[in-house]
Each structure stands twice: as structure tokens, then as C-alpha cells.
Amino acid sequence: MLLSRQRRVLPGFRLTLGFSLFYLGLIVLIPLVAVFAKTGALTWERFWHAAASPVALGAYRLSFGVSFLAALVNAVFGLLVAWVLVRYRFWGRRLMDALVDLPFALPTAVAGVTLAALYAPNGWIGEWLAPYGLKISYTRLGVFVALTFIGLPFVVRTVQPVIEALDLEVEEAAATLGANRFQTFRRVILPALFPALLTGFALAFARALGEYGSVVFISSNLPLRTQIVPVLIMSKLEQFDYAGAAALAAVMLVVSFLLLLAINGLQWRTARHHQQT
């Protein structure tokens, strides 16, 4: 093995790897296996009844649809925010840069109650929209607002370092060759940012799919209308319907794993691309 040479010099390989594997297995892997074991113990009819019921299908549609839209909005505004923070100098830039991570640091329950109050018909934002008949809190739009909030940092933080690393000479070359600024952006800058943008989008989407804390407060959580999948799983748990919850959880876990795989692949490709250039 390659190891023998290094092990002579640096100590602790067996100890640290052994402990890491033991701890990973105990804390992460065994509980996740329990979910699949519970699902595997169901008959196919029982699984299908729980995982493909009309209420479940409605929840998937809402979860995937709204998460996708929220991630899309975050991709557009995240790119804008990252660009502005890196390329321009203005008053309050440092503060805004630090504040971008707020959705990471703020407990989701706090985000939920706050957004629900802001967008309620008597809230600071809701009261401006109420006269036009536009309701946000306790509707699907509320779910969208919450999922946009919690996904906000992902695109900014994945795109920001790539903009910082962009080579100005490439933009100078484009300008020398007669491209106007918009052409340079569309044909030179955007293609360079695209892998990072896609990674950020996928991260925001994955996070939105699993979100519970903020949505449960701002949504009315009505089945088929405003109930996302994690809230549906929670309602099954409250009724001690563990079989139904396990079926839904298994579906969502498989989706999460696939997304994680895609994101790792994307990041690996981006890293390789950077090494080449």
C-alpha cells in the first residue's frame, strides 16, 4: 500500500479514520438506513398508497415547483448581488456582504414568524398589497417568499469567488475586438460563471426542497393547496403514521441523494476547469 511510507512519519491514521468511520456510522448512516428499512418493510401497495396518494402528489408538485421558482429567482438576484458586491464600491458594501449570510445564521423558525408577520395583510409589506387583493402569507406565494429567503446565500456565495477570480484581460480583449459591454457580459463573462451559477441554483433548490421551519409559519399548510412535502411528513408523524411518513421520506431522500450527486459532479467539473485554466 501507498500508506506505509506516510504512516511511519505522521501518526494517528488508524485512530482518526477509525473514529471518523465509527462516528459517521453511528450518527448518520444507521438512522438513515432505518428510514429505508422501514420503507422496505412496507408492501408495494402500502408504499404506493402513501407515496403516490393525491395529497402526496399535490405536495410534490408544490415543493418541487415552488423550490424551482425560488431557486430561479435566487439565481438571477444572486448573480446580481454577487456582481455588485465584487465589482462596485459603494457605501454599506461590507455590511451587505456580511448580511448575505443571514439566512444561514438565522434560525428558520425566526425567519418563519418574521416573514409571516411582514407579509400578513396587516404587516409592513402585506398592507401595501392587500388593497390590490394580493395575499402572500398563508398562500402559495408565502411558501415562495420563505423558500427564496432561505436559499438567498447559496448563489451569491458560489458565484462570488468565481467573479473575483475572473481575469480582466479577457474582458479587455473582448472590448478590443469591438464587443460592447453587454456582448462581453453575455458571450464572455456569463459562460465563465455558468457552472458556478448552476451549482448555486442546485444548492438553493436542494435546500428549499427540505425546508420546514420557515414555511410552516407562513403557509396555511392545507393539503393539496399550500402543503409542502416536509410539512406533510410532519403531519403523518403527528398522527403516528410512521409507514406513510417512511414512504414519503424515502422518496425525498432518493431525490436528495441524486441532487447531492449532481452537485458534487458539478463542483468537481468546475474545480477541474479552474485547474486547467
Place this chain on the structure above:
Amino acid sequence: METANASGLQRCPTSTLQPFRESLNVPALAPFDAVKNLGRHRPTTEPALVRWLLIVLALLFLALFLVLPLLSVFVQALSKGLGFYVRTLDDPLTWSAIKLTLIAAGISVPMNCLFGVAAAWAIAKFDFAGKQVLTALIDLPFSISPVISGFAYVLVFGAQGWLGPWLAARGIQIIFAVPGIVLVTVFVTFPFVARELIPLMQSQGRAEEEAARTLGARGGQMFWRITLPNIKWGLLYGVILCNARAMGEFGAVSVVSGHIAGRTDTLPLHVEFLYNGYDLTGAFAVASMLTLLALVTLALKAWIERKESSLKL
């Protein structure tokens, strides 16, 4: 440099052309200064109006989604006056929630810290088969819905779970009690320290540690004198993020908590308890504590980032 910044340019283009200038033996800066004075509109930035528009748009977005919610927490919390605010926070139920939150974070952060250092040491300093898989598995808890995380622990430790009968026979209750809350907190904060340390220690390589060993340092001496000083800022960074999540976790804790105010409510659960009891101002008072925690976290994070970047330079 200030003028370059004001015109919205990150780096001065003259610096990127420096090598060419030297190789061509062109007399110093003169022609480039002329370019600089030519104007506000350079080929590598946008017209002033566009710049201004983009900044305003970005700030409006951030104000709407970040600043306004932040302000509203404190305004709502104080809407019934300072007396009410203090009374809510001095309530025995709030105190017990604070205590439980501190217990959960106080156990999960050191445990994941220990794991993070161990995993980063094995992954960054040694080569072995399956390293990529292990690194990916460490990130797993981030991609799982908190509700599913909590449910997974119910399936292991709950009354109908794998260990349920064994635990019940010994009178040990984990789910719907404090141990369950601690366990799921460990789960959801599992990757924070490790994912911060792995790339950091990989980039530092193993030369310094190898030198220490060659010079006769024992394992412990090497760790305390070489490794730990090298990773201390990264470690602190991971600990701060880990702590913020540990104190703020809601979904997973909600599944395994018994929701008994004063017994199994953490601070986020106490926010929900007050909110559902129509004590909005009380809910926001407790929420304002958690918001302060988030702001302190962000401030410390920014401080460490500046410290790290100044160390690199």
C-alpha cells in the same frame, strides 16, 4: 487607488500589463496614466447609469429580504414596551428553553469538533481508498430535510423503533425527551467543523508536521504546537457556524421533542409555542434573542474572514 475604486474597477489594468511593459522596455506609466485620465467609462466596466441601476436593484432586493425582516423582529419584540420584553425573557419557561438550548449546543458542538478534527486529519494528511466517498458522506446531513433527520432518529430510538423495546425495558426515554433533542442536534450540525477543516488542512499539506516528527516531536507535541495553531481560525469558523445551527435548529428538534413547555422546548420551539398561543410579542421577544445570536455569528464570521485574508497577504 481610491479613484480606481470609485469608478468601479476591481483591479487596476496597468498592473496586469506590467510584465508586457517591462519586456517591451516601454517608458514607465505615462501612456497608461493617459488612459486612466481618459474617462469614467472604461471597456471593463459598465456605464455609470447601468452601474448605479444594478447597485440600487441589488440593494432593494437585500433590503426587502434581509434588512426588513431583521428590523421587524426587534420592532415587534418591543411593541409592548421594554417591561413586557424583559418579563417575557425572564419567564421560567424561557429560562428552561435557554438552558436546554445551551445543553444541546454544549454537547453537540464539542462532539462534532472532535469528529471534524479527526476526520480532517485522516482525509487531509493520508491517502486511502474511498476518500472521496467518505468526504461526500460527511456532507450528507446538509442535504437531508430536518424533518426526515428527526424521523430517522424516531425510527432508531422511538417506542416502535429498533432500540425502543430494549430502552423501554431499562426505563430510558430518548425520543420526546432531552437525549433525543441532543442527538438530532448532533446529526444536523455534523458536517460544519469537518467541511471547514478538510480543504484547509489539505491546502496546508503535511510538510510541517513531517518536519516536526523528524525533529523528534511526539504525536501530541506535533498536534498542539504545529497542527492546532495552523488550523485555529478555520476551527473557530466551523465552531461558530456549528453553534449557530445547534442553537437555532427547529425542524429536526421539533420531531423528537415532546413539546412540553418548560421541559422539552428549546428556544426555537419556545418561539413556536408562544406564536401558536397568540402571544405574538412574546414570540418575537424570544425570536429577538435568536436574531441577536445570528448577528453575533455573522459579525464573528466576518471578523475571522478578514483575519484570514490578512494572514494570507
